[in-house]
Amino acid sequence: MSVTAAKGFEAAGVAAGLKSSGGLDLALVVNRGPLANAAAVFTSNRSKANPIIWSQQVIAGGTVSAIVLNSGGANCFTGSQGFQVTHSTAEAVGAALSVGAGDVLVCSTGLIGDQLPLDKVLAGVTIAAASLGDHGEHASEAIMTTDSVPKRSIKRGNGYTVGGMAKGAGMLAPGLATMLVVITTDVVLSSAELDIALRSATRVSFDRLDSDGCMSTNDQVSLLASGASGVEPRLEAFTEVLTAVCLDLAEQLQGDAEGASHDIRIEVIGALTEDDAVEVGRSVARNNLFKAAVFGNDPNWGRVLAAIGTTDAAFDPYDVDVAMNGVRVCHGGAPDRPRAEVDLTPRRMHLQIDLRVGDATATILTNDLTHDYVHENSAYAS
């Protein structure tokens, strides 16, 4: 299911030998139409991987017939040889499916700076094209890297379906664990409409997931529409369903973040603007001292205020409230309830910051900084 839940889609997940483990490492998702409309958003990192450079050209055309994704290598900073691998991969998919290579999106994830073995990728494409079917599960497994579980989501609209798969151990800007997302739907909407809906949905979901502050070179979120349901929904209604899928996948990514022992929901309220709320939430989400304190079940609200103080958001340091798991530990910038009343042992933590200057709000999802995070990320390439 997942990417094959919507009508008009087939998928495959195969072992191409890119992962040393021998596991599934190449996924193919095909849009059988009748429409081949699509939208995509990409990492804002200026150091972009070859598949990003390729896919940005593809999406500019507004038509996408297939997307091929590999784990086992990011194909980033691999020079002209690396770009040739991406190009040849798209051509192989195009030939196997009798579509244009220029309508094939490519995604890669894994270590930066290593060449992908082209022969293995091409052989994998051949096998994948021959095994297409209702195999959304296989596809979602083939894109995993340090993920411990595949991430899938399906939501139904009025007569149509939106389904997706995701991989990654962080945010829209994660680290080694690049976030890749493919969402399919059978609605009848133009590529321009899909683009509006996708940007609206990612803005409040993947863009607000900030596990470790590190931005990948390979992030890509793609949305493909087949039109096979024959249903043409209102854009707002579709955007709502799409946003629900994105939020569901974002929370699954947060829950599986590398080495994390807490899923932290930072809710900023009382901000002057939504941008201010996002800036404050993100600043706290990226504060290593706060994140390490949460790992130690330590309700160290001083570190929250110190992080807020580094932003440009409108606020008065002496008129801020901070609550942790429902206990207001800071009121008006001074100590309120005793730290000892806060229980941080559950995996889910709710941090609420009230800036008390307006009505805008935003929620940022993040994780704590743990021994396991350091371990996983120090041992990755070795």
Added chain:
Amino acid sequence: MSVTAAKGFEAAGVAAGLKSSGGLDLALVVNRGPLANAAAVFTSNRSKANPIIWSQQVIAGGTVSAIVLNSGGANCFTGSQGFQVTHSTAEAVGAALSVGAGDVLVCSTGLIGDQLPLDKVLAGVTIAAASLGDHGEHASEAIMTTDSVPKRSIKRGNGYTVGGMAKGAGMLAPGLATMLVVITTDVVLSSAELDIALRSATRVSFDRLDSDGCMSTNDQVSLLASGASGVEPRLEAFTEVLTAVCLDLAEQLQGDAEGASHDIRIEVIGALTEDDAVEVGRSVARNNLFKAAVFGNDPNWGRVLAAIGTTDAAFDPYDVDVAMNGVRVCHGGAPDRPRAEVDLTPRRMHLQIDLRVGDATATILTNDLTHDYVHENSAYAS
């Protein structure tokens, strides 16, 4: 020595009972003149501790007779009661030394959000004032928190001395381990001249030390001049000596950063502007994935390029060189020498990034991200 190396200064370091360990926790440095000129720079965090708010008023007057520093509590986000503690401390110092309270700088370091016990602070001030002498060593020990060793430096100019002490486990914007620095000198220079020299020196030393990306609420670097040498140096010559003291102390802070196992020197060359070089160096210094890789002795240069890509600096991702400990692992944005040639086992690591677009350079000092960092910062308040 340290702050008592220059003529005209006395100091004391005493145990006031603020630290539960019973160790030295209150330092007093007194300028006996004939001049009482001074300059100071403060944290740019908008969430400022009470001693910062106080000291900014003091330094505006341009005259400083003494500085009192305590560990065992940051006196930050402690409401009006907390500000009263700072005010009363300055008044007690003023009364004990027969100087105006408005000429007394105050510094605090420790946990945010806890009240300092005023009675203990005042009793400590009385003892310190009674034990003033050539006790720069005691003073440098009394300001330690998680520091494992005191930091001191002395440099001689032509007929004059610059001496200093520092504490902190990070950068000018560290975390719980606020950076406090006191530098004394016996030159004859005005407060305005001292201000120019201090800003010039900190810009290329403490401002370029970025251990964990977290900015304290309590950072303060103060420079006091007694004029007791009778020497009036050229400002450039004095600034050179002062910068040497600041760099020496900054490197000592880096070498004692919390939990660190590598001292990383990030040298950015070939930048279009110095600001670009600083932005690139700081972005890499704050990248948790890069820092964790160094901890694991893993020369993961892809994470360096991914961090550079998040900046606004002028550069072409496909024309960048990266060298680690002298081995060029990336050339023109593609793999160069094999990773295996890089030996990251020594504590000192040199990362050189050549942006190849200009002649500007900057060096940022940072540390790796380790299990011990997570441990120390998760266990601090508990």
